[in-house]
Amino acid sequence: MATTNDLKNGMVLNIDGQLWTVIEFQHVKPGKGPAFVRTKMKNVESGKVVDKTFNAGTKVETATVDKRDMQYLYNDGTNYVFMDVQTYDQLEIAPEAMGSAPDFLLENQEATVATNEGRVLYVELPLSVELLIEHTDPGLQGDRSSGGTKPARLETGREIQVPLFVTTGEKVKVDTRDGNYLGRVKA
Numbered sequence: 001m002a003t004t005n006d007l008k009n010g011m012v013l014n015i016d017g018q019l020w021t022v023i024e025f026q027h028v029k030p031g032k033g034p035a036f037v038r039t040k041m042k043n044v045e046s047g048k049v050v051d052k053t054f055n056a057g058t059k060v061e062t063a064t065v066d067k068r069d070m071q072y073l074y075n076d077g078t079n080y081v082f083m084d085v086q087t088y089d090q091l092e093i094a095p096e097a098m099g100s101a102p103d104f105l106l107e108n109q110e111a112t113v114a115t116n117e118g119r120v121l122y123v124e125l126p127l128s129v130e131l132l133i134e135h136t137d138p139g140l141q142g143d144r145s146s147g148g149t150k151p152a153r154l155e156t157g158r159e160i161q162v163p164l165f166v167t168t169g170e171k172v173k174v175d176t177r178d179g180n181y182l183g184r185v186k187a
Contacts, residue, residue: 002062004037004054012044012116014063015052019044019116027056044114044121047099063116067124070113072105080105080123082113093120103158104129104176125176130185131155132171139164149181 020041035056070082079092136152171185
């Protein structure tokens with residue numbers, strides 16, 4: 001247990017059986033009335049962001065979230081299998097807990113797996129990954145570095161928009177948060 005005076009960014013709270021991460025918090029002491037804490041919190045499982053206000057000094061239940069670096073091994077047809085890089089323990093993760101991670105995940109790639117009391121909450125990838133362009137239509141003559149975009153299919157099956165000059169077989173850097181093209185990777 002902690003009080004609202006102890007809140008910090010990134011702290012995970014257990015409110016009504018759901019886990020919420022504190023994104024922002026602000027202690028407010030108005031001229032009249034008692035002090036309060038205004039927070040912006042994100043639901044760990046659904047990603048929903050809400051504003052919540054607490055009276056100053058109110059007790060809140062904190063939750064322990066264990067984040068471990070794990071290596072993605074393979075998909076067994078139903079679950080994704082990860083291995084802890086320190087203990088070599090294997091963990092099967094259901095597709096529901098993966099979010100959009102499979103769109104950018106290759107075998108043997110490292111990711112951070114967050115768990116609470118043995119339950120997998122989410123899988124966090126690095127901010128950017130390097131992936132191969134499996135297929136994209138050729139650009140037209142005169143296409144240069146600035147201008148339009150075209151669809152391209154990555155080796156993971158995800159489709160993204162790339163500049164017209166990018167060709168099949170090239171490696172590109174992709175933002176794992178929104179799937180945006182970040183640039184070509186020099187060989």
